Amino acid sequence: MLRKLSVIAAVAGLMASFAAAPALAAGHPLEPEKIHWSFNGPFGKFDQAQLQRGYKVYREVCSSCHSMKLVSFRNLGDKGGPFYNEKYPNSNDNPWVKAIAKEFEVADIDSETGDAIKRPATSADRFPSPFPNEAAARASNGGAFPPDMSLLAKARHGGADYIHAIVTGYKNPPAGLKVGPGQHYNPYMAGDLAAYWSGDHAHVPPGGFIAMAPPLTEGGVTFDDGTKATVDQQARDVAAFLTWAAEPKMEERKQTGFAVMIYLILFAGLLYASYRKVWKNESH
Incomplete structure (x- = not known):
């Protein structure tokens, strides 16, 4: 009987340790602020002006490191998208979509010579990656691999709230926290800071390290509709745009x-x- 009880206790201990392991590895980031988004709720819709501003933030700030390879240019002109216009039910005919696509170059093969070439993108193409491969992306970002943003809002717990919190939540590291080169402290980032904390281990700071430097600056972009480009406004707009990118048929x-x-x-x-x-x- 005692032997059976000891076996049960051992199994229970192992299960508890396995259950606790992910929590320790994930750290204890702060919960992002709950924001009222126009697209929340069963009758919510995207704010087209906000999506257009969010696209501009992605284009001018995020696209230099982050790909969006699951989104085609024509999706921008689909119903509910940032550049939808009822005059162009076929988004491939949308002049704004065509103009945006031409700003990018995509890899292709010359049909006559077979050589690798670059050509202006069309509405049928997907957003190209800023790097030719993962190794090049890591080399340009201190060893870190910038995640693709196509499904980022769906892949991260908190969605748009999380994205807004991450890009606005950079803080000066508290005294006693050792931050390595190329790392930045962010209390909303998942991580385990215990190994880098020299203070009381019962009060390890929340959050973790992120390789991306603070991406947004006050007035970093100029919005066409005259909206003031504060850091908070840019964060809200790009978070809304990435939510649309993750679910354009919402x-x-x-x-x-x-x-x-x-x-x-x-x-x-x-x-x-x-x-x-x-x-x-x-x-x-």
Whole structure:
């Protein structure tokens, strides 16, 4: 009996240690501020002006390091997108989309010589990576690999709130925290700082290290609609844009879901009425 109890205790101890391991590795970052976004809720929609500003932040700040390889230029002109125009139901015909695509060059093969070439992008192309391969990306960023931003808002817990918190949350490291070269302290970044903390280990600072330097500066971009480009405003706009990039069909999905719910309610009503009609003369 004692032997069985000891085995059970050992197994329970191992399971507890395995359960605790991810928490220790993940650290204890601060929870991002909860922001009211126009696209939240079952009837939420993207603010097109905000998406246009967010695209500009991505283009002028983020795209020098981060790819967005799952997004095609034509998606920018789709319904609900930053450059949608009802005059151009086919986004490939959208002049704003065409103009944006021409700002980029994509890799291609010369059909006559077979040589590798660069050509202006078209609306059918996807956003190109700023680096030819992962090794080049790491070499240009001190060994860190900048993540692709196509699905970043869906891949990170907190979505747009997390992105806003990360790009605005850089802080001076507290005394007693050793920060290595090329690293920056961010209390919203997951990490385990215990090994770098010389203070009381019961009070390890929240957050972790991030290789990316603070990307946004006051007035770093100029918005075409005249909106003041504060760091907070840029962060909100690019977070909204990346949320759209991760789910460009969100508005259509919500509209379809609402229509389905209405259909199910009507169908349930008809089903109940039929039930009462068929069985009205029967005893129960």
